Amino acid sequence: MEKNNQKPMRWGIIGCGDVTEVKSGPPYQKTEGFELTAVMRRNKDKAQDYARRHGVPKYYTDADALIEDPDIDAVYIATPPDSHMSYALKVAAAKKPCCVEKPMAPSYAEAKAIFEAFDKADIPLFVAYYRRSLPRFWKIREWLEKGEIGKIRHIRWFLGKPPNDIDSSGNYNWRTDAKVAPGGYFDDLASHGLDLFAYLLGNFEKVDGISLNQQGLYSAKDAFTASWLHSGGITGTGTWNFGCHHKEDKVEIFGSEGKIEFSIFEDLEVTLKNGSGEQNLFIAHPKHVQEFHVESLKKHLLDNEEHPSTGKTALHTSWVMDRILGAI
Numbered sequence: 001m002e003k004n005n006q007k008p009m010r011w012g013i014i015g016c017g018d019v020t021e022v023k024s025g026p027p028y029q030k031t032e033g034f035e036l037t038a039v040m041r042r043n044k045d046k047a048q049d050y051a052r053r054h055g056v057p058k059y060y061t062d063a064d065a066l067i068e069d070p071d072i073d074a075v076y077i078a079t080p081p082d083s084h085m086s087y088a089l090k091v092a093a094a095k096k097p098c099c100v101e102k103p104m105a106p107s108y109a110e111a112k113a114i115f116e117a118f119d120k121a122d123i124p125l126f127v128a129y130y131r132r133s134l135p136r137f138w139k140i141r142e143w144l145e146k147g148e149i150g151k152i153r154h155i156r157w158f159l160g161k162p163p164n165d166i167d168s169s170g171n172y173n174w175r176t177d178a179k180v181a182p183g184g185y186f187d188d189l190a191s192h193g194l195d196l197f198a199y200l201l202g203n204f205e206k207v208d209g210i211s212l213n214q215q216g217l218y219s220a221k222d223a224f225t226a227s228w229l230h231s232g233g234i235t236g237t238g239t240w241n242f243g244c245h246h247k248e249d250k251v252e253i254f255g256s257e258g259k260i261e262f263s264i265f266e267d268l269e270v271t272l273k274n275g276s277g278e279q280n281l282f283i284a285h286p287k288h289v290q291e292f293h294v295e296s297l298k299k300h301l302l303d304n305e306e307h308p309s310t311g312k313t314a315l316h317t318s319w320v321m322d323r324i325l326g327a328i
Helices: 025-030 044-054 063-068 081-093 108-121 135-145 165-169 185-201 291-303 309-327
Strands: 009-014 034-042 058-060 072-076 098-100 124-125 154-159 205-213 223-230 235-241 246-257 258-262 270-274 277-281
Touching: 009 025, 009 063, 009 291, 025 291, 034 044, 034 063, 034 291, 044 058, 058 063, 063 081, 063 098, 072 081, 081 098, 081 108, 108 124, 108 309, 124 309, 135 185, 135 258, 135 270, 154 185, 165 235, 185 205, 185 223, 185 246, 185 309, 205 309, 223 309, 246 291
Parallel strands: 009 034, 009 072, 034 058, 072 098, 098 124, 154 235
Antiparallel strands: 154 246, 205 223, 223 235, 246 258, 258 270, 270 277
16 A cells, blocks of 8 residues: 555656646646656647646657656656557666556557557556546446446447538648548547446457548548447447437347446436346546546556556457458
8 A cells, every 4th residue: 555655656657638637647747656757749839838727847859858857757648549559669778657648559569569569668657548437337337237238238329520621721730641641530439338338248359340541531530330249249339430410329238137227428427228127327427537536547657556658459350340341
């Protein structure tokens, strides 16, 4: 257990962009036993501004300087995925614990290289699949474990969205640049749900998919369909299309005695339907949505409690993604 006189673990963030403003940055300051000591961004003015507004003592424009800073004990990489491997390998070489934003890398091969570097160095590696740590999804796992829908048979997810203004304008967006994210929004969004499904239902054993670019608005793919098999014989299907007329995000888990419905991204109730009737629960996310994820980092690093989203679990998700993309 953490000792009262134990020094806080000092974190540095590489890439203090939008995701770190509210979602992920503040928890590293607010979690007991952690401190946010430094941030890095290539633009000096933006790095300095972030540090000033968030009360961070140090800022850098050079990632290597942050990684090598003796006052930094652990590093959170919050840059676009095409730079994750480069930074992560340097953190592994520095023998510092690391949390990488999801997806761990643009490909299974790069994700494997990251995982193996930390595994060889025997250094903790985490990935920010924070839905594994959110109470809303814990409730779904609890229902499944209690057998509220009987034997689990099948899971189905449909995620559809129309193109946004940036997509239609043709202006640059790294999220749809095939060199950064081959699957475009699929990489950014579907990875969250697929990782959660492995957490809820067990690892994927077989995965097949179709992926293509239907709209021609950007270089990354925009339409995907997949089928898979979880350990234990649970089947699954998913469709993700980013050129649909309207927005829709619906997951259904079918069992021998009932059904669970929920959304991965929409702020909606979770619904349980079985022989006892229908139960609808709204479980709010925290203001800083990675709060419980970061709290679990603290418990893993300082209190020896296993974190639900490690390099090993995220590597499996990368394999699933590349199977759907046809990359492996």
